Amino acid sequence: MRKFFYLFLVLLSGWMVSCKKDKQTTTPTLQPSKQGSTLDLIRDSIYLYAQEDYLWYDALPDYATFNPRSVTGSTDIKALTTEVDEISQYKINPSTGKPYEYYTPSPGEAKYSFIDDGTTSTQLNGTRGDFGLAPLYNQVNDLRIKYVYPGSPADLAGIKRGYQVTAINGNANIAYDGSSGTNVQFVINAFYNSNTITLTLKKPDATTITATVNVANYTSNPVLAYKVFDQGNGHKVGYVVFNSFTSDAIADAKLNTAFDYFNSNGVTDLVVDLRYNGGGYVSTAEYLSNLIVPAAKTGTVMYNTYFNDKLVSGKAPLLANQVRFDPTTKQSYNYGQFDYSVAGNVVKFSKVGSLNVNRVFFIVTGSTASAAELTINNLRPTMDVQFIGTTSYGKPVGFFDIDINKYQMYIPEFSTKNSGGQGDYYAGMTPGSTGFPGVMDYDDVTKDFGDPTEGLLAHALNFVKTGNYTAVAPQAQNASIGSDLRSFSISQSRDAALEMESHQFSGMIFNKKLKTK
Missing domain, CATH: 3.90.226.10 (2-enoyl-CoA Hydratase; Chain A, domain 1)
Incomplete structure (x- = not known):
């Protein structure tokens, strides 16, 4: 894919003229500029693409009011994610009185929209780089393996769906304590943000095994x-x-x-x-x-x-x-x-x-x-x-994915x-x-x-x-x-x-x- 981050510059002058014609009495002084850092240009591009292609673009404020360059984060991708989250909350679903993209576990985060670094397209084209398994809480004190991909590192380690996880990396404090709880965040980091995980597992016959699994690339069978x-x-x-x-x-x-x-x-x-x-x-x-x-x-x-x-x-x-x-x-x-x-x-x-x-x-x-x-x-x-x-x-x-510099933006464009x-x-x-x-x-x-x-x-x-x-x-x-x-x-x-x-x-x-x- 060819990638662009000066995308918003195309027909920019025409866009600005249009804004002035549409809002002659309230023309904002702040307008997109071709000057600025790479992050500035990416943030502008995210807003302008949303203003053009987002299914619910009609609820977005003008550029000056939204001011995409004011959105910050501890890293570039966190700043861009925050911007997309903010964009997602404007359009209200009349049947609920909440945004169409309201996400119950974490209000304010987008339910559908996100910024990606290429991981999504890689996985959906069959190549995964992970452990090949996923956890699920069956009970407050019962964490289970919910699936294992055939041929994945977890599969090769003999792990099966239904096995109970009793400890992760030697830590048995893994009971469910809320979506943002210390235990749950530990579980998430161990499964999704590490390259190696050691699991103590109880099998259906009550026997126990310990398996150390490393992240690896494999072709997934859905x-x-x-x-x-x-x-x-x-x-x-x-x-x-x-x-x-x-x-x-x-x-x-x-x-x-x-x-x-x-x-x-x-x-x-x-x-x-x-x-x-x-x-x-x-x-x-x-x-x-x-x-x-x-x-x-x-x-x-x-x-x-x-x-x-x-x-x-x-x-x-x-x-x-x-x-x-x-x-x-x-x-x-x-x-x-x-x-x-x-x-x-x-x-x-x-x-x-x-x-x-x-x-x-x-x-x-x-x-x-x-x-x-x-x-x-x-x-x-x-x-x-x-x-x-x-x-x-x-x-x-x-x-559909929208390329912006090294990122892909996914925002709803159709229903x-x-x-x-x-x-x-x-x-x-x-x-x-x-x-x-x-x-x-x-x-x-x-x-x-x-x-x-x-x-x-x-x-x-x-x-x-x-x-x-x-x-x-x-x-x-x-x-x-x-x-x-x-x-x-x-x-x-x-x-x-x-x-x-x-x-x-x-x-x-x-x-x-x-x-x-």
């Missing part, structure tokens, strides 16, 4: 598990855990393997486990949607995309500086030359594979976000879609709605509520993926067999989680999970070449 269950009476359930919408080059072949297996085993019902899937590329979400959808829906609308009016009307000159290279056509193009209208971006179903099911169960949690939610929403008008788990993250918007006009699920999808049929229950992280006794999977298997979901304890429905129903509320669990997930990607990236005007 399909963590797949399996078929015979429920009798001609019903076979295909179960797949899909953990990230990585690029098609990585994900499609892995998905094909699982779905071909389902088809060859005569699967009649499908369970797609997206409980920890924070999203990724739109094109991969479309591919998974096409694997699941009934063949009869080919040619019908999958979803529509909505950009802001500046992009639709072609009033986005800064995007002309965002140049990309298409490896297929071997040609360069820029974001400013495309059609951003609704009609120009209709996506229709085109069935992939031979699996033919009329019902799909989606397992979701507060970590299920963006492209994962897009996939679910795409299918809601076309077939029987059931929801199992807890309320999803709530991100019906997406973005989506399915063929039934359903979208705007900013509060998430809540299983068992209106429009989201199913059952709400907690994530059973004590069991491995594919274990038929694991709580959320068991709901789907029982429904296929009996036509009913398994009973849920009233305490779990209303207030609490796990075996010690008094120790950890659903809201605490969600906040703890989101605090952990804030260190991982959550989003929906528009990675397709748009139609030219």
Whole structure:
């Protein structure tokens, strides 16, 4: 990718004239300048790109009022993150009275927007440089491994989902003490901000192991598990855990393997486990949607995309500086030359594979976000879609990356709605509520993926067999989680999970070449 940090200088004089014409009586004395430090220019660029391309640009104050160069931080990236956070809080969602990007665990931080140093694109293109595992609090005093990537350092060390973490680097003080608590911050730093970690782990058979794991690069497989269950009476359930919408080059072949297996085993019902899937590329979400959808829906609308009016009307000159290279056509193009209208971006179903099911169960949690939610929403008008788990993250918007110097800025530039006009699920999808049929229950992280006794999977298997979901304890429905129903509320669990997930990607990236005007 070609990168620019003097982006805001393009047509700058014209922009300033426009400001003067629009605000003749209140023309601000402070204007963008081509003079200043690199950080100054980057901060200006962030504001000006947001003023042009942000889905909710219309709520932003003028340059003088916002004054991007006044935003500071202990490091450059912290200053830029603070600026993006501030930009994200202006537009108010009338249904909640709070910003569209209101983030419950940390008010004032952006729920969707962020500044990245290139890590996101690297991970979504299949290369990860980490331990290959992630933690989750099952109870206040019960920290578990929630997943392990195949082939990762953690996998090679013999670590499995469901193992209980009893000590980290010799420290057993790891009980949940709030999203900003000393213990939680220690856990986060150990898992996400270090190159080596030593874990003391209790296995399901109560034996204990100690494993030291080092950060390393590996190619991730987003399909963590797949399996078929015979429920009798001609019903076979295909179960797949899909953990990230990585690029098609990585994900499609892995998905094909699982779905071909389902088809060859005569699967009649499908369970797609997206409980920890924070999203990724739109094109991969479309591919998974096409694997699941009934063949009869080919040619019908999958979803529509909505950009802001500046992009639709072609009033986005800064995007002309965002140049990309298409490896297929071997040609360069820029974001400013495309059609951003609704009609120009209709996506229709085109069935992939031979699996033919009329019902799909989606397992979701507060970590299920963006492209994962897009996939679910795409299918809601076309077939029987059931929801199992807890309320999803709530991100019906997406973005494309904007290069600014050595950084990439991700801010919502579009929203989506399915063929039934359903979208705007900013509060998430809540299983068992209106429009989201199913059952709400907690994530059973004590069991491995594919274990038929694991709580959320068991709901789907029982429904296929009996036509009913398994009973849920009233305490779990209303207030609490796990075996010690008094120790950890659903809201605490969600906040703890989101605090952990804030260190991982959550989003929906528009990675397709748009139609030219």
